[in-house]
């Protein structure tokens with residue numbers, strides 16, 4: 058049986074085919090029926106390719122007028138994939154693609170919903186795959202060549218010239234534009250956008266340097282960045298892995314800008330975020346988020362280190378510097394909040410506490426109860442940022458020593474007044490969100506069956522929700538599944554709202570992370586197609602009155618408002634101080650009630666007040682030198698001591714009064730007794746006022762110290778002195794001998810017994826003479842009465858002649 062082979066077909070190319078109807082009535086037809094003529098399939102293909110090439114050329118010519126010099130750049134871009142070099146493949150020719158039937162790339166799309174094919178130059182392969190794989194995005198190549206790469210473009214992309222890199226749609230041309238975007242716009246092809254319709258998300262890629270660990274593991278670089286824009290990804294396989302060697306993949310992506318591993322933080326900031334800060338100062342909202350696998354350098358890009366601060370730090374510095382320059386009245390308000398989404402709960406990083414609930418209001422999705430700190434300087438923001446980062450959940454994993462286990466969102470709201478072109482005063486409010494996402498990860502890359510894996514699962518879930526949202530947005534679906542996770546809820550504004558958004562995709566160069574890098578680049582490539590809504594400036598015109606009187610009025614009003622605010626501030630500060638003092642006291646004392654009573658002013662001197670004061674004094678005595686009291690301020694202690702002294706003095710005064718009263722009562726009693734029971738003795742009873750007596754009468758009143766009569770003591774200790782010298786009961790020795798202890802008095806004066814003893818000493822026989830009646834006297838009235846009579850007061854009271 059004759060078998061037609063490929064060589065036969067090729068050799069019989071001149072023979073008629075189905076497409077070429079044979080001429081009827083020829084000898085050939087009649088005489089040689091033979092096998093039916095075979096169709097050369099290559100003919101159809103060739104024609105199609107020719108048509109396509111023609112179409113391509115036409116389009117190219119048409120667009121050349123628009124693109125001017127970009128054609129040459131485009132052609133250069135279609136050159137051979139550098140991975141061929143990496144793999145050590147054969148030579149290439151830049152002109153080759155023009156003749157090659159397959160290797161074309163249409164960078165522009167003139168028809169909606171058409172497919173753009175990126176093609177890499179290849180020598181004709183010995184065995185070209187007959188069917189293009191389903192995943193048309195993937196390049197399939199042999200061990201040393203890349204076959205093709207297609208990338209479907211949706212109808213959502215602008216049908217005219219494609220990309221707009223600058224933020225021109227929302228930054229007025231009159232305003233200075235950030236260096237970054239301007240530079241990038243100059244370096245790379247920029248294309249016009251439908252102004253006012255909105256802007257698409259700008260996507261940047263940052264490659265980090267190879268880590269020490271990766272180097273030690275012998276990994277090779279699988280990423281190559283060309284022209285600061287194109288990223289080539291190459292897969293490596295072990296030379297013995299024959300199966301994979303034949304199916305190695307290579308990929309090519311183009312982004313708004315791609316940063317090689319040598320790029321500085323400042324370069325990244327000025328290219329990606331500087332323009333967003335500028336837009337925020339125009340009253341618009343902006344978001345920057347870092348996306349990538351764990352350990353790819355997201356936190357490094359966003360936060361950086363002390364020596365190399367990242368985007369967050371540089372953006373805030375820039376914001377403060379610009380706001381100060383532009384604010385027409387020098388006033389500006391910068392509010393700051395910092396939260397994290399950890400295991401699907403939202404937490405405040407600046408004042409950690411209970412998880413926050415997300416609510417949707419007219420401002421968008423907000424975390425209810427999130428602390429908004431007012432910051433006055435960059436340093437303050439830095440301090441807050443540092444505090445927030447200390448509260449952020451980070452754990453070491455196998456993939457990263459300091460892996461962030463949560464998504465962190467720093468939001469800065471800036472408000473200030475500026476004079477516009479027509480010298481009107483305008484109030485502008487803009488919001489900047491800086492987001493450091495947690496890294497997507499494989500369970501094996503981190504840890505299994507631990508809390509880390511639970512965290513990893515939650516991170517992956519929220520990132521999956523993010524990719525679903527990106528897909529839905531790219532496909533122009535009506536329903537975007539923001540509610541699938543807390544992260545997407547919080548990113549709603551950034552992805553689908555009126556916001557200028559920048560995505561920085563972080564990748565690792567290591568071939569060991571090929572899968573993760575490929576995944577990151579895939580989603581980054583997809584995110585390029587998301588268009589956000591047109592962002593309107595949030596600004597309010599403040600009308601300034603024209604005539605001078607109105608201006609003066611306004612000035613007065615503002616001054617009044619200012620005064621009121623100052624008063625309010627002073628009140629608040631006072632309240633704060635009181636609260637602080639109370640909390641300090643409560644912390645330092647084990648008995649809060651006693652401390653509160655100490656801090657409150659003392660009531661006026663009432664009986665109740667005295668009681669309280671006494672109680673307080675005792676508390677103070679107990680607390681004054683306790684270790685807790687040492688903690689209190691020196692002033693407070695001095696005050697407490699003063700209060701103690703006052704309390705003690707009051708107590709002394711009261712005691713003194715009581716004492717005087719008792720004395721008086723005693724004297725009265727004695728006088729009464731003396732009146733009733735006995736005649737005053739002849740001797741020693743001379744009236745003091747008469748001055749006729751030879752002997753001087755010493756009374757109790759004379760004996761009392763002078764100060765006691767005035768009702769005041771000089772020192773608290775002296776007040777505790779016992780009144781014993783005056784109140785002491787007389788002993789026999791008081792009467793009989795001058796050497797008795799009671800003879801010597803306080804003032805060097807002598808007591809009545811002293812006087813008596815003197816006389817006794819002068820005439821000892823007199824004692825004997827008196828002994829007998831005294832004995833009878835004692836027998837009749839008892840020793841107590843005698844003692845009373847012998848008291849010094851008796852002489853005073855009884856100094857006058859008895860009335861009876």
Ligand SMILES: Nc1ncnc2c1ncn2[C@@H]1O[C@H](COP(=O)(O)OP(=O)(O)OP(=O)(O)O)[C@@H](O)[C@H]1O
Nearest residue numbers: 265266351352353354355356357457460461495496
């Ligand atoms: N551009 C860079 N230059 C120098 N070092 C870098 C760079 N990017 C990342 N690194 C280093 O790589 C390590 C991992 O980076 P980083 O912690 O930022 O990763 P990550 O993506 O935030 O990881 P995770 O998602 O686990 O938090 C860090 O030690 C960091 O210092």
